[in-house]
C-alpha cells in the first residue's frame with residue numbers, strides 16, 4: 384500500500400477516531416454525536432461546515448474560489464442489531480452496531496479532509512458529504528430533496544464502501560451498473576373470512592397467496608430478457624390465527640432487484656398486474672404498496688476510469704479491479720449518481736468469512752485500510768481538480 388506519507392502520520396489518530404465512532408453507533412437520523420464530532424473536527428481544520436441537512440447530515444467545503452467542484456460522500460449511520468464482539472471499542476449502545484463499516488467510511492473521509500485542508504494542492508471546490516441514514520431510510524434522497532446539489536455546486540460525486548471478501552489494500556469498481564436497484568413491496572390481499580369447514584362461503588386469501596407466490600416467479604422467467612439480471616424474492620408471508628378459521632386477509636412482502644431502469648419499470652408494473660390478476664380471478668382484491676426504493680448504482684464511465692487510475696496510483700495496478708461483477712445489493716448513493724456524474728468504489732476490507740461479512744454481529748471495519756482510503760479520496764479530489772501536485 385502506497386499511502387500519502389503525511390496521511391500515514393495520521394494513522395493512530397484515525398484508528399482512535401474510527402474506534403470511538405464504532406463504540407458510539409447511532410441509527411438513521413439520530414447521528415447527533417457523530418455529526419457533532421464530524422463538524423467540530425472539520426471546523427478545527429478550517430473547513431467550512433454546514434449542518435442539519437436531512438436532520439443530521441453535514442457538508443464540509445474547501446474552496447480556492449474558482450474552478451470545478453467535486454463531492455466526496457461518506458455515510459454515518461449504524462444498524463439496529465446487537466454486537467457480539469468483546470473488544471474494547473465494542474458498541475456502548477444496546478441493540479445498535481456499526482456492522483456495515485460506516486464508522487470507517489466517516490473516519491476515512493475525515494482523514495482526507497484534514498490532509499486537504501492542511502496540504503491540499505488543487506484549484507476548485509471540494510465538498511465532503513457526511514450522509515445520515517443510508518441503511519434503508521433514504522438519507523441520500525432526503526439530502527437531495529433538501530437541496531444538496533442546489534445549495535452546494537457539485538460537478539461530480541464519488542462514494543466508497545468497504546467490501547469484505549476483497550483483499551485489504553485492493554479497490555474494485557466498474558463502468559456502468561455496479562449495484563442493483565431495490566424496490567421493496569407489500570401485497571395486501573383482501574378475501575372473505577369463513578369457517579375452515581365451509582370454504583365455499585368465503586374467499587380464501589391463503590390459497591390465493593400460494594398461487595400468487597408461484598405466479599410472481601414467472602415475472603423474471605417469462606417477462607424479462609434472459610440477458611438481463613433480475614430477482615424477485617418474496618420474503619414475508621403473514622395470514623391467519625386459528626386452525627379452524629379461513630382468514631379474511633393475507634399479506635406478502637418482498638423485494639425486486641435489477642440493474643437496468645427499463646427492466647425495473649417492467650418488474651414493478653408486472654408485480655401489480657400479476658397480484659391484481661390472480662386476486663381478481665378468485666374474487667379477491669390486491670393492493671400493492673411500494674416501500675423502500677433506490678435506483679441502481681450506475682457509474683459514469685469517465686468517472687470510473689479516473690477512480691481506477693487514482694486507485695492504481697496508490698495501490699498498484701494488480702490491486703485494482705476495474706471491471707468488478709455488479710452485485711445485487713443496493714446503496715442509496717445511487718440517488719446522487721442520478722443527479723451528477725460520478726463513481727462508487729469498493730475498498731477491500733479483507734478476505735475471509737465470518738467476522739468479516741457486513742451486517743453480521745461480529746463485523747469490524749479493518750483499520751489497516753483507513754489511511755489507504757483517505758489517500759484515495761485525496762488523490763481523487765486533487766486529480767479531478769487537476770494540475771494537482773502529488774507527493
Ligand code: NI
Pocket residue numbers: 483484485517544
Ligand atoms: Ni453500508
